[in-house]
Amino acid sequence: MRFPAVSLALAAVLALVSSAPLPALAQLLPDLGDASSADLPLQLERRIGESIVRDIRQRDPSYVDDPEVADYLGSLGARLLSVAPGARFDFEFFVIRDASINAFALPGGYIGVHTGLITASDSESEVASVLAHEIAHVTQRHIARMLGFQKQAQLPMMVAMVAAVLLGGSRPDLAGGITAAAQAGAVQSQLGYSRDFEREADRIGFQTLSAAGFDVRAMPTFFEKMQRYTRILDDGRVPGYLRSHPVTTERIADSQGRASGEPYRQHRDSLEYHLVRAKLRAEGGDAKDGAAQFEALLLDGRYASEPAARYGLALALLRAGNAAGADAQVARLRAAGLASPMLETLAARVRLAGKDAPGALAVLKSARERYPNRRPVLYAYVQVLQELGRHAEAQAALAEPLRLYPRDPKLHEARARSYAAQGKRLLQHQSQAELYALQGILPAAIEQLQLAQVAGDGDFYELSVVEARLKALRAQHAEELKESRRAGAP
Secondary structure (H helix, E strand, C coil), X not given: CCCCHHHHHHHHHHHHHCCCCHHHHHHHXXXXXXXXXXXXXXXXXXXXXXXXXXXXXXXXXXXXCCHHHHHHHHHHHHHHHCCCCCCCCCCEXXXXXXXXXXXXXXXXXXXXXXXXXXXXXCCHHHHHHHHHHHHHHHHCCHHHHHHHHCCCCCHHHHHHHHHHHHHHCCCHHHHHHHHHCCCHHHHHHHHHHHHHHHHHXXXXXXXXHHHCCCCCCHHHHHHHHHHXXXXXXXXXXXXXXXXXXXXXXXXXXXXXXXXXXCCCCCCCCCHHHHXXXXXXXXCCCCHHHHHHHHHHHHHHCCCCCHHHHHHHHHHHHHHCCCHHHHHHHHHHHHHCCCCCHHHHHHHHHHHHHCCCHHHHHHHHHHHHHHCCCCHHHHHHHHHHHHHCXXXXXXXXXXXXXXXXXXXXXXXXXXXXXXXXXXXXXXXXXXXXXXXXXXXXXXXXXXXXXXXXXXXXXXXXXXXXXXXXHHHHHHHHHHHHHHHHHHHHCC
């Protein structure tokens, strides 16, 4: 069963705040008339976002767990965040496999991007324009302010309004159904307020896009593309006032006006943009159809980047079970001088498909030397080591990255896997506990540390570390429970 990503957002908001009576909720939702206190507490906003994203990762099959795509979006987002005003969170960008042209901002610095947005784009600046817009939603605390806007309303209606705004862009049918259960007048008023948010996000996003060195004309260009897409889908069932975005022609005119006042700036798309777009195209839909489409592009010369088109063809051929054909394309890319960690991980996948794990390991070992800071290469390298049963080497490879990136859940997950294979139960449970703690599942993390205590294979030092960590997590969990009770107290 598919769980739409933003439907999970609604569930998470309900789970975190629906137990609180209205007076307690009102204490968390200051009067918007006071601009200095118009937000939910930052900590609560972050916890809401964490809860939503955790549910998406665990329950939504459309979540794209691809470290290379995430790495690219993270790099692109970091470039925008370096010049974005008011960034108070550690942002995280993730991808949902959905053909619709859409992206959404969640509380606490989480930005979701549909694959359709990336594959439909014609330039990196177009993708950056959407990310800049969504970043502005977070930095301006729009969802928090929206929840506070009608603090005197009934809570279910408030949540319905949040759902309507979040769902309106990609699932207007669901948004309409949810808002029908709320009071129509209040919903209309709230969505009108959200249109002001959209205008503000456009304005601040434009400033961020310009300051980051992208082509600002990409924003109105992409708005026009979204307008064409909306017209294709629009069957007239959803009233215009329930849209989560303002009238598209208005946004186009506003962004065109801003762009006209900026000097022309050409932005050269990065190689990673082209490769990621090709990867998402190659891994969606039927593999043989995808290979045929890339072959046609190469035959006709209709591509923005020939290396990316060949890369996409290699991926599609690999998906279709043609490892030899994929290997031939990798060889052509190497002969053309393409240098990218994404090519190296693809070459390793081709080797694995050909039952050549040692060859894949050799490719990745060389890639690690060339790209020591690219974690997708490390993930692939450790995975092949584990498949070969070389767990001590996998642990050695993980040691320094874990010191540098202690909040990377994939590293803890890989370490737990190798400890389990080696029969090191205390260390396995300890690593699994850190993974759960990073995912915000504190009861499960505490349980893992309790299992580590009774594993029977730890020395005094290891047991002391486990005991100290267990004490810290219990205190953290108790504080969160106390906050929840305080929020729910009459």
